Amino acid sequence: xxxxxTYELIKKDSxxxxxxxxxxxxxxxxxxxxxxPVGTQATVKAxxxxxxxxxxxxxxxxxxxxxxxxxxxxxxxxxxGLHKFMNWNKPILTDSGGFQVFSLKGLRKITEDGVTxxxxxxxxxxxxxxxxxxxxxxxxxxxxxxxxxxxxxYPADWHYVKKSLDRTNRWLQRCKDAHHNxxxxxLFGIMQGGMYYxxxxxxxxxxxxxxxxxxxxxxxxxxxxxxxxxxVLDYCVDFLPDNKPRYVMGVGTPDYLFEGVERGVDMFDxxxxxxxxxxxxxxxxxxxxNMKNKRFEHDFTPLDHKCDCYTCRNYSRAYIRHxxxxxxxxxxxxxxxxxxxxLINMMKGIRKxxxxxxxxxxxxxxxxxxxxx
Amino acid sequence: xxxxxTYELIKKDSxxxxxxxxxxxxxxxxxxxxxxPVGTQATVKAxxxxxxxxxxxxxxxxxxxxxxxxxxxxxxxxxxGLHKFMNWNKPILTDSGGFQVFSLKGLRKITEDGVTxxxxxxxxxxxxxxxxxxxxxxxxxxxxxxxxxxxxxYPADWHYVKKSLDRTNRWLQRCKDAHHNxxxxxLFGIMQGGMYYxxxxxxxxxxxxxxxxxxxxxxxxxxxxxxxxxxVLDYCVDFLPDNKPRYVMGVGTPDYLFEGVERGVDMFDxxxxxxxxxxxxxxxxxxxxNMKNKRFEHDFTPLDHKCDCYTCRNYSRAYIRHxxxxxxxxxxxxxxxxxxxxLINMMKGIRKxxxxxxxxxxxxxxxxxxxxx
Numbered sequence: 001x002x003x004x005x006t007y008e009l010i011k012k013d014s015x016x017x018x019x020x021x022x023x024x025x026x027x028x029x030x031x032x033x034x035x036x037p038v039g040t041q042a043t044v045k046a047x048x049x050x051x052x053x054x055x056x057x058x059x060x061x062x063x064x065x066x067x068x069x070x071x072x073x074x075x076x077x078x079x080x081g082l083h084k085f086m087n088w089n090k091p092i093l094t095d096s097g098g099f100q101v102f103s104l105k106g107l108r109k110i111t112e113d114g115v116t117x118x119x120x121x122x123x124x125x126x127x128x129x130x131x132x133x134x135x136x137x138x139x140x141x142x143x144x145x146x147x148x149x150x151x152x153x154y155p156a157d158w159h160y161v162k163k164s165l166d167r168t169n170r171w172l173q174r175c176k177d178a179h180h181n182x183x184x185x186x187l188f189g190i191m192q193g194g195m196y197y198x199x200x201x202x203x204x205x206x207x208x209x210x211x212x213x214x215x216x217x218x219x220x221x222x223x224x225x226x227x228x229x230x231x232v233l234d235y236c237v238d239f240l241p242d243n244k245p246r247y248v249m250g251v252g253t254p255d256y257l258f259e260g261v262e263r264g265v266d267m268f269d270x271x272x273x274x275x276x277x278x279x280x281x282x283x284x285x286x287x288x289x290n291m292k293n294k295r296f297e298h299d300f301t302p303l304d305h306k307c308d309c310y311t312c313r314n315y316s317r318a319y320i321r322h323x324x325x326x327x328x329x330x331x332x333x334x335x336x337x338x339x340x341x342x343l344i345n346m347m348k349g350i351r352k353x354x355x356x357x358x359x360x361x362x363x364x365x366x367x368x369x370x371x372x373x
Numbered sequence: 374x375x376x377x378x379t380y381e382l383i384k385k386d387s388x389x390x391x392x393x394x395x396x397x398x399x400x401x402x403x404x405x406x407x408x409x410p411v412g413t414q415a416t417v418k419a420x421x422x423x424x425x426x427x428x429x430x431x432x433x434x435x436x437x438x439x440x441x442x443x444x445x446x447x448x449x450x451x452x453x454g455l456h457k458f459m460n461w462n463k464p465i466l467t468d469s470g471g472f473q474v475f476s477l478k479g480l481r482k483i484t485e486d487g488v489t490x491x492x493x494x495x496x497x498x499x500x501x502x503x504x505x506x507x508x509x510x511x512x513x514x515x516x517x518x519x520x521x522x523x524x525x526x527y528p529a530d531w532h533y534v535k536k537s538l539d540r541t542n543r544w545l546q547r548c549k550d551a552h553h554n555x556x557x558x559x560l561f562g563i564m565q566g567g568m569y570y571x572x573x574x575x576x577x578x579x580x581x582x583x584x585x586x587x588x589x590x591x592x593x594x595x596x597x598x599x600x601x602x603x604x605v606l607d608y609c610v611d612f613l614p615d616n617k618p619r620y621v622m623g624v625g626t627p628d629y630l631f632e633g634v635e636r637g638v639d640m641f642d643x644x645x646x647x648x649x650x651x652x653x654x655x656x657x658x659x660x661x662x663n664m665k666n667k668r669f670e671h672d673f674t675p676l677d678h679k680c681d682c683y684t685c686r687n688y689s690r691a692y693i694r695h696x697x698x699x700x701x702x703x704x705x706x707x708x709x710x711x712x713x714x715x716l717i718n719m720m721k722g723i724r725k726x727x728x729x730x731x732x733x734x735x736x737x738x739x740x741x742x743x744x745x746x
Binding site for chain 2: 323
């Protein structure tokens with residue numbers, strides 16, 4: 001089947017599963033491995049879209065759950081779609097809303113049809129089904145839409161995960177059946193199966209059989225130990241075809257990005273860089289810095305001496321500390337800009353290191369700087 | 374005496390006291406009448422300095438009171454001065470801190486020497502005297518510094534205002550004596566005298582006699598009726614020489630700007646455009662708009678169809694309403710940018726109208742749009 005989105009493999013690392021590629025979309029190419037900034041409510045917080053683009057971002061993520069509730073997907077459609085509404089012309093990936101809905105413990109009810117839940121804004125009742133998730137994402141007009149799935153909790157027993165996976169598989173078929181705008185929007189499938197290898201294999205075979213343009217490995221980073229997460233991830237990736245992009249959702253700390261890439265993942269997203277920015281944290285080549293710290297009071301050097309972003313070119317740690325202490329919006333603006341630049345630049349370094357077959361060496365360098373080890 | 378700042382009169386309106394001029398400073402020219410955005414804590418809230426400049430601002434204001442307490446003027450001096458600290462290379466005007474200190478009812482004590490007060494941040498005790506106000510502003514390195522004065526409350530009886538004025542006059546002499554960096558920083562005097570014409574005249578004669586590079590008309594907009602404010606202002610301006618700029622502090626609504634210009638004032642500042650922006654208000658040629666209003670929900674037109682700012686070029690009212698309702702920082706960013714652009718563009722229109730000798734006609738046009746009358 002011909003998809004609106006294709007993946008081109010450029011180079012494989014010789015010692016790990018890391019791979020360098022390009023995702024071709026109708027709104028432009030995405031160099032992979034890629035970090036996708038999150039614009040939950042149709043804005044990457046505290047940044048103009050031009051600044052997001054300047055940081056090197058080639059795709060952003062937006063959240064179906066939030067946007068269907070406010071301002072409403074029909075309104076976004078009326079505005080001409082999400083790209084036009086928020087003034088971002090490069091690709092957008094939307095999630096299915098499933099993850100947020102399943103996080104609302106007690107506030108939601110799962111049936112074969114879908115999930116009923118209460119709005120976090122006003123408590124009103126809503127329903128998400130595979131068909132509605134596709135409909136909402138169609139209205140938003142994202143370039144990549146995600147299938148509606150259940151992300152089982154951790155821990156969960158085998159029987160629950162099996163039952164959940166079977167339903168998720170039926171939901172995937174319903175998503176595919178409901179998805180008609182295939183010429184412009186690519187539907188990604190999501191692998192589930194919890195921490196159970198047999199179920200992961202079953203899930204993988206099912207989604208691959210459906211020949212979708214990309215696959216996500218879901219149900220990870222839900223509370224399990226890091227080692228277990230990485231082992232399951234390592235196991236999962238091998239079932240996925242070389243000619244499709246692989247995506248792990250909600251992952252954004254430098255270590256998880258490296259570990260994910262090392263295991264063959266191409267796409268990541270996380271609110272981390274902008275969220276910690278709003279708490280006064282700078283992500284730097286020397287590790288995370290709490291800008292409220294007294295030691296930066298008279299520090300007139302940039303946040304990161306290895307960084308050439310707008311923030312680092314023009315402002316000192318002392319100034320940014322002052323802004324953070326003064327609760328100035330400009331603190332969030334400057335730190336979000338820097339942190340996003342830092343992470344995206346790190347991904348650029350990862351891509352280059354794969355091209356030069358020195359991924360593991362680059363990983364070691366970054367770890368030594370960021371984690372001091 | 375040769376000053377670091379000079380005023381050049383270009384044209385007088387034929388029917389009012391409105392005048393078109395240029396203030397020449399070492400950091401560039403300022404076309405007058407001018408509106409100066411306020412960067413209280415060394416940042417014009419929610420805007421990058423380049424965006425402030427792009428709005429057409431040729432000078433900004435910063436607050437001595439806030440900066441001496443946080444981060445501290447010595448730290449700003451250590452950073453290389455306020456311009457470098459905050460990345461703004463055009464002129465900066467600093468107030469003396471007096472106005473803020475006198476607003477802290479009960480928390481301050483006035484003596485001949487100066488004013489003791491408590492920090493709004495941590496309650497610690499501080500003192501401002503004419504000498505300290507000059508010292509702080511010298512450390513900040515502003516292009517225009519303001520004399521330390523007392524702004525008497527409204528209403529206040531003649532005897533109180535007379536006593537206060539005499540002290541303010543002695544303080545002005547002390548400011549002048551303490552001000553040594555005259556080659557780079559211009560000290561403006563401030564006229565006081567409350568609502569009493571005899572005291573205003575006395576004050577005016579005193580400050581003019583001192584041959585300062587510019588004069589502010591202080592003690593207005595402190596609670597008196599608008600008509601009285603304008604009458605006193607009208608009276609005051611006539612005592613000021615044609616070859617020096619005249620400044621009314623803290624004034625920024627369109628009507629006060631027009632009324633001030635009409636009475637011969639050249640300089641204004643106000644937090645209004647950025648403050649109302651953070652409350653979701655757009656200032657437009659059709660008047661102020663509350664962007665939370667339901668009627669903008671499906672309005673895909675720009676904030677102001679007569680505006681060509683970044684916000685209006687790229688975003689709809691519906692999008693901005695969504696951001697405001699969602700408490701997104703981007704709402705403050707886009708509205709601050711627009712409101713500043715709106716006010717500064719209005720001043721541009723005022724300057725042009727004076728050049729073309731149609732100030733009153735322009736005033737009428739703007740009033741009809743903004744106030745619907």
